[in-house]
Amino acid sequence: MKTIRSRAELRAALARPRREGKWIGLVPTMGYFHGGHLSLMRRARGDCDVVVVSLFVNPTQFAPREDLDSYPRDEDRDRELAAAEGVDLFWVPAPEEMYPKGFATSVEVGESLTGILEGEHRGASHFRGVTTVVAKLFNSVQPDVAYFGRKDAQQAIVIERMTRDLDFPVEIEVLPTVREEDGLAMSSRNSYLTGEERERAAALSRALKAAEQAAERGEGSADALVEAVRSELRGAGVEPEYVEARDAEDLSPLASLNGRPLLLAVAARVGRARLIDSIVINPPPTGTARE
Secondary structure, X not given: OEEEOOHHHHHHHHHHHHHOOOOEEEEEEOOOOOXXXXXXXXXXXXHOOEXXXXXXXXXXXXXXXXXXXOOOOOHHHHHHHHHHOOOOEEEOOOHHHHOOOOOOOOOOOOHHHHOOOHHHHHOHHHHHHHHHHHHHHHHHHOOOEEEEEOOOHHHHHHHHHHHHHOOOOOEEEEEOOOEOOOOOEOOHXXXXXXXXXXXXXXXXXXXXXXXXXXXXXXXXEHHXXXXXXXXXXXXXXXXXXXXXXXXXXXXXXXXEOOOOOEEEEEEEEEOOEEEEEEEEEOOOOOOOOOO
């Protein structure tokens, strides 16, 4: 595996495989790898001739009071993990490489997708930072396919829309959330949790599972499914920032599980960690009676 610091070196390394028609895959990350990141690399290795993993803690998607300075970092560890997954190019650009002096351009997706959920609670700059940096990563690597995790469900939908609207010739693959044994969605920010906080944090996945089970029993009201999540969180002493039911494809509000897949999304602070999680609940097949 080759570690690369500059865009010029990256493009030089990709020039020959691109001329030869090799299939290039990109896994964009902010580092501090866990099983979720590694699952993306593994899938990319299985699909692609050349696998590029980018590591860049993107400052423009952090609000002033968020955890940019304390965000977990361990480049040496990440390099070893990526190499073990068969990654070809490990691209670690510096902030000044991504945002040189005088940088004044941004990419923004409409508020119907970015002004809700995470966008509402983290501010408009969050997704503007995400889409701008992902557009730059796409332009720098020019991958055939890019891999993202389902845990950041809204982010995946926003990136899919940006890719489609701006005609990036990139396939977007969104892979399932990878969880710990207790159900907690894997996240770099889980490293902030103490033992007691970790036990409470597991309530997020239990709460989503409770809603899923309610839907399997025939509950179709979005409000009732949201309340099932809130009830489980209350029992664990976790106060959510939000629990919302949205259309899993376009994030429009949904009142019921009626012919459309429903995204249940939750965010909550547990100790220092701000955690997010989500599940998609599919409607019953047409003609299936609810008991």
